[in-house]
Amino acid sequence: MPTPTIDFGKRLNIAEAIDAFAPEQGGIEFQTDQAGKIHAWHSHSVEETLIVLRGQMTLEWADGSPQNIVGSAQVGPGAVINLPANTIHQSTNHDGVCQYLILPEGGKAAQTRHYES
16 A cells, blocks of 8 residues: 655745755646645555645545545645655645645656545
């Protein structure tokens, strides 16, 4: 079962995060979520790294299906989250704005699979 790893490092501004994590070739995504936004259960075909710049969110992950939640973490500025390919996960932004970078493996676009909860 793929399991995320989370490093609660120092808070980075966007320029520092791009300098530290941007791929040599390919793209990254800048995501803004408003309070209450839920990215419901899904997985990606490639490994992804998320770098939280502002705000807080709860990340949950599951083994095999969303009915089998095996982990949860509250993350905020400075968190670097590594999601192995095919990790079933969801994120919830509770209060205020949450902003983060999404770096797909090798700068490649990921195929996303959605799950019923």
